[in-house]
Amino acid sequence: MAQNINPHYASSSNPSKQNEDTIKLKDNHAVSKRLQKELMELMRCADKGISAFPESENLFKWIGTINGPLDTVYAGHKYKLALEFPNSYPYAPPLVKFITPCFHPNVDTCGLICLDILKDKWTALYDVRTVLLSIQSLLAEPNTQSPLNQQASCLWANQGEYKKYLDEFYNKHKDL
Amino acid sequence: MAETSEAKPSPSAPGGDAGGEEEKRDERMLECNICLDTARDAVVSMCGHLFCWPCLHQWLETRPSRQVCPVCKAAISRDKVIPLYGRGNTKQEDPRNKVPPRPAGQRTEPENNSGFPGFSFGEGFHMSFGIGAFPFGVFTSTFNFGDPRPSPAPRGTAQYEEEQFLSKIFLWVAILFVLWLIFA
Numbered sequence: 507m508a509q510n511i512n513p514h515y516a517s518s519s520n521p522s523k524q525n526e527d528t529i530k531l532k533d534n535h536a537v538s539k540r541l542q543k544e545l546m547e548l549m550r551c552a553d554k555g556i557s558a559f560p561e562s563e564n565l566f567k568w569i570g571t572i573n574g575p576l577d578t579v580y581a582g583h584k585y586k587l588a589l590e591f592p593n594s595y596p597y598a599p600p601l602v603k604f605i606t607p608c609f610h611p612n613v614d615t616c617g618l619i620c621l622d623i624l625k626d627k628w629t630a631l632y633d634v635r636t637v638l639l640s641i642q643s644l645l646a647e648p649n650t651q652s653p654l655n656q657q658a659s660c661l662w663a664n665q666g667e668y669k670k671y672l673d674e675f676y677n678k679h680k681d682l
Numbered sequence: 683m684a685e686t687s688e689a690k691p692s693p694s695a696p697g698g699d700a701g702g703e704e705e706k707r708d709e710r711m712l713e714c715n716i717c718l719d720t721a722r723d724a725v726v727s728m729c730g731h732l733f734c735w736p737c738l739h740q741w742l743e744t745r746p747s748r749q750v751c752p753v754c755k756a757a758i759s760r761d762k763v764i765p766l767y768g769r770g771n772t773k774q775e776d777p778r779n780k781v782p783p784r785p786a787g788q789r790t791e792p793e794n795n796s797g798f799p800g801f802s803f804g805e806g807f808h809m810s811f812g813i814g815a816f817p818f819g820v821f822t823s824t825f826n827f828g829d830p831r832p833s834p835a836p837r838g839t840a841q842y843e844e845e846q847f848l849s850k851i852f853l854w855v856a857i858l859f860v861l862w863l864i865f866a
Contacts, residue, residue, distance in 0.1 A: 536717060543718040596716060597744040629752040630716040630741050 537595050541565045544633045556638040558589065566591045569605070570638050575646040579669040583676050587617075587641070589634060599628035602637060607679040609672050611648040611659035619644070620654050715753050716741060724766040729756040738763065 542565065548558055558570035568589040574580025586605040592598050602624055604617035612620045623632060623640055632640075653659030661668045714721040716737035723735040731753040733741075742749050742760065751758045765787055 539719065540717050547718075594744070597741055629750070629755065630737075631752045633718075 534593060537591065537593060538565045540596060541591060544635070547633075548635055553635065553639065556635070556642060558634050558638060561588075568634065570602075570634065572638055572642045572645070575642055578646045579665060579672055580645045583672075584680075585645075587638070589637070596630040596633070599624045599632070600634075600637065602641070607675070608645075609655070609658050609675040610645060611650050611653040611655055611662055612644060613658075614654040618654070620649075620652065721766075724768075725763040726766055727751050727756070727758050728762050728764075729754050729758070732766075733763075735763075735765070 541560075545558075545560065545565075555573040555575070556570065558568050561567040561569050568591075570587040570589055572585045572587065574583035574585070584606070585608055588601075588603055588605050590601040592600070602619055604613055604619065607615075608617065614620075619641060621640060621644055624637070648659070648662060650659045650662050658668075661671060712720055712724075712732065714724075714734040714737050715731055716733055719734075721732050721734050724732060725735045725738060726732050727738075729751050731751055733752075738758075739760075741752055742758070749759055750756065767787070
């Protein structure tokens with residue numbers, strides 16, 4: 507299970523920190539156990555339109571994909587996201603960002619997402635599945651009150667124009 | 683692993699195909715909502731959600747100011763969870779020194795409503811004296827049938843010991859007082 511160590515802690519071998527490290531390793535074990543459970547669950551009953559899998563041998567970094575929700579301007583689009591789990595998961599939320607550039611009122615140009623459940627509304631009950639489903643529904647229902655992308659927020663009211671710009675944007679960036 | 687892995691009996695749950703699936707579902711009913719594993723040192727919140735005590739404790743520690751149930755976001759606290767004691771799991775418990783022990787179960791005696799509450803000489807011996815305005819004092823100390831006394835503290839607790847001690851002291855004070863009245 508040595509590869510399932512949060513890279514942040516994997517390199518420390520200072521003897522004075524050894525006790526601290528064993529505690530962290532124990533925590534790490536609990537976190538990877540939970541992540542394994544989530545992975546099993548995701549594979550057992552895959553939801554339509556979302557998927558996720560660890561990036562490599564390291565369980566703390568996953569790649570997720572979201573299909574744009576049907577009957578919205580995002581229909582037919584496919585977005586890749588990076589999920590990074592902190593050592594304190596599931597007590598703290600994972601870091602989630604878009605890898606595929608996403609034109610959306612609540613996603614900034616770096617792919618960072620403004621979503622309450624990834625911040626103060628997080629609870630330990632949420633998992634990869636619910637996070638991805640929430641982001642999928644955020645695509646369909648943006649919060650235009652506190653936008654990260656001003657342009658997208660202004661354009662949202664005009665769905666025709668929005669769709670046109672979005673498709674252009676998506677086709678230009680999807681292969682990045 | 684494909685989607686069909688559902689039908690495969692898991693190595694941890696022995697049994698036939700159908701039985702294993704059934705068993706698995708039963709097991710999932712008893713999973714902690716935080717670690718998604720079978721709840722260990724299980725506690726249940728007032729809102730009815732099951733957790734491992736170490737998991738819930740850590741959840742409460744991470745947000746001391748806003749303690750809510752991870753499932754339904756109802757108010758939750760250390761004192762408001764009930765431990766679940768299964769059969770025969772007390773011995774094999776791992777004495778974790780980092781995690782505080784889960785709160786003990788609270789047992790309250792049922793309210794005792796039979797007979798005169800003022801004359802219950804059985805479980806807890808109660809005695810009251812009225813010194814003051816004579817006739818009224820007698821009334822208040824003797825004819826207080828209406829309001830039941832608070833039920834005695836359960837045997838063995840510190841409060842019970844204290845009450846026993848106090849009632850003995852008052853008994854002696856009363857005896858001395860009566861003797862003084864007779865001989866003075």
